[in-house]
Amino acid sequence: MSLDTAEVRAERAERSGSRAYLSLFKALGRGWIRDRSQIFFTILLPLMFMVLLASVFGSGDTAASRIVAVGDVAVLDGADPDAFTVVEAFDLDEALAMMRDGDADAAVVQDGATVRIYPSATNSTSGAIAEGKLSALVDDVNVEVLSAAAPGEPVLETEVEEADGGALRPIQYLAPGILAWGVAISGVFGAAGTIVDWKRDKLLRRLRLTPASVRTFLGAKVSVNLVVAVGQTAVFLAVAALGFGLQLSAWTWFAVPLVLLGTLAFLAIGVVIGGIAQTSPAAAGLSNLVTMPMAFVSGAFYPLALSPEWVQAISYLSPMRYLNEALQSVVVYGEPPSAVLPQIGFLAAFAAIVALVSWKTFKFDEL
Template identity: 40%
Template sequence: MGSGGAFASLSLAIMRGFVRDKASVFFALIFPLMFLVLFGGIFSDQDQSRIEMIQVGDVSLVDEMPAEAKTAFDETFEITEESDLDAALEQVRKGDADVAIEEQRGEIVAHYTQAEQVKAAIVQGTLRAFVDGTNVALSGAPPAYTLKTERVEDDSLSTIQFVTPGLLGWAIAMSASFGAAATLNGWRSSKLLRRLQLAPVSTGTVVAARVSVTIGIALVQMAIFLGLGAAAFGLQLTGAWPVAIPLLVVGTLCFMAIGLLSGAVAKTTEGAVNMANFLVLPMAFLSGSFFPLDAAPAWLQTVSHLLPLRWLNEGMLDVMVRGEPWTAALVPMGILAAFAVVVTGLAAKLFRWETA
């Protein structure tokens, strides 16, 4: 049998094993989709940190606030000044700021981003409170200021756009790491690795079969997520979203490496899967898969940038939702690829053919 036939046979055997393993199918497809449906319509309240505001030009509201209100305003908002409205809107759109305000003949216009649903509501409510408070302070005259709010994104964008990338990233991370961990340890425990080593099949063929199946599953997950989001929740992708496909492939390889490390260290298949779960599940909470991290302490946000899932999530969010060009995915792809190489090397160093 040639290398091509061996590759096809191994890939088919691995795929059949995946399909027959109900737990693998559940955790790779059904379980993540449950969260997609849940987070697509329900969001819990969160405490918010200081709001980052860009002031475009002169805004007399800020100068005419009573002293007490001005102190509270400064404690609530972290203000930077910008003369170019388009530049300010771009910062809000990218998530570098929460709101940009300008004044148009007594009307305060607040430009906010829909990417963070909870913060968007808080920004609008807080600004309205300060506007109303200033109007009351300037009593004896008609209201001096009115507030108008505008989204920086296209009106066609909805909540599901911002939920899907994070949940998809978590699903890919979980499926790839669990599959690699279970396969490596299971094959080692059953002595299948030894038999494959003696068989007329190259190591490269075995590895290629395992990788191709895992990537194929990841692409199926992506198709199901996007299909369900579009059919059930009105998902509309924007920007250079096809670049999310190679980004997803690199992310899959990265989390396969984590699974290989778990499989190399653990002595049983159950232990390998549990170790992968121990690594991936907390990472999902710390990487913005389930909820935004804007309210998290600064040190926790710094830690999250050390996690590969954060880069996968941010990269997909940039090209699928924020309208960033395809180049926005290059840095996340580079970081994920480097992480995959380092972790795979560590797994190879720690791997033993026989469990002690």
């Protein structure tokens, strides 16, 4: 028997280490692809949310307001048919009933020089929009009347330019948020579910007794998750761009490192959950308990600017907020990576702290 020098042995160990990494990566990747529930959660569910939210938020600001005119409403005669759909009602009670059923956004009664507006309380957002549009219409009519009475008198006019770098359609702010949420659920659910599986099937325990090291195995597992996150991002952005008209900036590629960093942070959260939960349903429940509220306080589904202040305050603690913001900046507004350094810093710090907590509190004996 020949005695190997330390270098020869170290070199061989390194070579067998990378071979072990590759075979583990292959085995785990294959398992992932064959697991239909994973495909559903990481790819299809975020797309479904995009379809749903795009239609919810997309309908409000483009459709004409539905107005019920009670009796003769002269002011509506000059109304732009693109802005108003007018139906007539016999009396106010009939008009109010239509609004209660959600068939109208506002009722209007004109009594001489008084235009009385009844905005819908059933659908208060559409009601408010209709009220604003009707007031503007009344103002326009007044301006016309006054101009005719005093020709030559200058009139103030407003001009509305679309801000936020052009038409910010709902998909532009929805897509980054839903993508951030998708990355979060696949990271949290993935890590938590995996750890609970290991507690049951003892795969990690078995692998500890092979020549491959645990580090190699965990590295392969995290690599699979990172590759999945990149694939998920590519599919999601492609569908958003081609199917929903999302305009991608030139900096869109920087979504990749952002998503990778976000995935590390969410995997760390999943490891903490997996350490606590003992069964798969418990892991799924706890993961939901963490990711759902996080999505709502992070502007993933609903713009943070429109959320109450306490929600905005909590959002500073959520990694999803920073991933969402950073994705929005580079993908939608086309800002360079240097503009999202604070978000990157927070995500990295969050990932590091949670990883440290999970490492310190994890009961390895259970695996």
